[in-house]
Amino acid sequence: MARLMILDSRGELATEHARAVAGALGVSLVWNWVAVARCEGRLSARTPSRAGVPPDVRIRLAVWGGNVAAVHRELLAEAATAGDLGSVPSLRTLQRAVARDLSSGERAGLRGGEGARRRFDVYGKRPPTFRNACWEGDHKRVPVRVDVEGQAVCPWVTWFVDVATKVIVGVAITPYEPARDAVLAALRTGISRTGP
Template sequence: MRCGIPRPTPICCTRTRPVRGGTSGPGRRSPPTPTRRWTSAPAPVPTASCCPGRVPGSAPTPDPVASAVPVLPRRLPPPPHAERTPVNTSTPDGTATVAAPAPAEAEPALDPVSLKALRAPAVRRLLALRAEGRLTRGHVHTTAQCLAVSDRTVWRWLADATTAPATADDPGARRADRFEITAEVRVLLAYWRGNASAVHRELVARASAAAVFDTAAGGAVQPPSLPRSARPAVPGGAPSGAVPVLERVPSLATFLRAVRRDLTAGERAGYRKGPEAARALDVFGKRPRTWRNHVWEGDHVQAPLRVHADGQLVRPYVTWFIDCATKAITGVAVTPGTPSRASILAALRAAVLRTGAYGPVGGRPETVRIDRGKDFLSRTVTAAFDALGTTVDDLPAYSPT
């Protein structure tokens, strides 16, 4: 070490020996108790031997090499509430490097339909990188994060596209040989009141009986009936004529997985407990999703609150239009009294305009569904819809909007 480099003061621990025979006061002896003290060793004084050419006692000459070495501060313990990060001290120069925390997984910002549409171009790009010899795990991991799937799924898509290039146009599509719940199997589930395991046993028994049946050549052959040991017990079960003969009966695990995949929670509950249980879980009268401004719906609703209007407490009415595809309220009009065609026209104006405070949703709808309201079907309102080129769909009575 050169004298120009600041030297830390070493800390050492010294143990004192018990004093025997000494006194700590007039006429008293100190107890022979060992003690431990922390002492600081004095800083070394530079001499002429360690720094040739310098007079002892003078200021040390700064060393340009030593001044370029950064002096690391003493590491303080982290606070109790702080999260500790791993520290790697295995660098050659002895400096401590703190590992950066792992980034959080980002949630997909697109809907499932858009993510599915991006699979094919992503797989084609990965195949091109593989052909160039530049495909890495990082490309696959980034693709999996963007498409909200696992890395293993992306590797499986690449393997399928390599063996069958036609699968690259629709990665992850349903296979033709996958078992699905058909209408005949649904009838069996209704007979067994949703007992999927019992339906599987009946399908296995039916296939076993058909396998051992000897079909004679030249003549119509009737389908075999279930053996006596496999006939369902009363009252559950289906008659032998209603049980289909499957070419390949899936395993019980595959059958149960198909039931959970192809049947909704309401359908499974309906098989077990009836239609009332199905309505409690599934949406009744659900319409298919379309595009923006394709179909709107309009109606009045009375707000569940009271406001001061002309010195009276009244419950206002809200007239609104909603876009069925995006579930966005396009236009709203609030009236303190009973709504009329004036409130409908005010809400329609707010729904059509997209500038200023009326945007960004809205526009010109193609169809507007109305639940037979007389004010919505008035001449003034229908004339406004005709001017916009909008079709008014007057729903039949006692039907959901």
């Protein structure tokens, strides 16, 4: 297209040039492309704008357990009361956007919870081994406020999980963001054979 536009700017663009380009590209017409390039200055195809899944639709998907049709019905009902049905995408468009923007794990998690999501995620994706061959450790901030010496804090849980059996073998709970002491305490509870 750039070369055709150079020829067009000099007034040398002829039908033979357009036919040669059309034959090389395997298309029937090039003149529409030339007209677009003259008007808009664009030499390539327009990239279609993609509509992603906005945060409010993600929340609705979580409420409806991943049911895209129920979310679409809810959006249509709200748009009907507002008198703006043109703002709601079609059901098929919404389904395509959800399939494109949400991973398989996210979609499974909407339908079946955390356990279903983890079957698709990196968690637990190790080759099968025997018990205690490999452990994984993690930290999690618990969304609960507890009173620690007169101050409300959210505790942190540090744990180790046996990869083969998915059993928590060691755990430590701290009122602050975990550091080396929490990791060592959780590891000690996993290794030690005596009571706590």
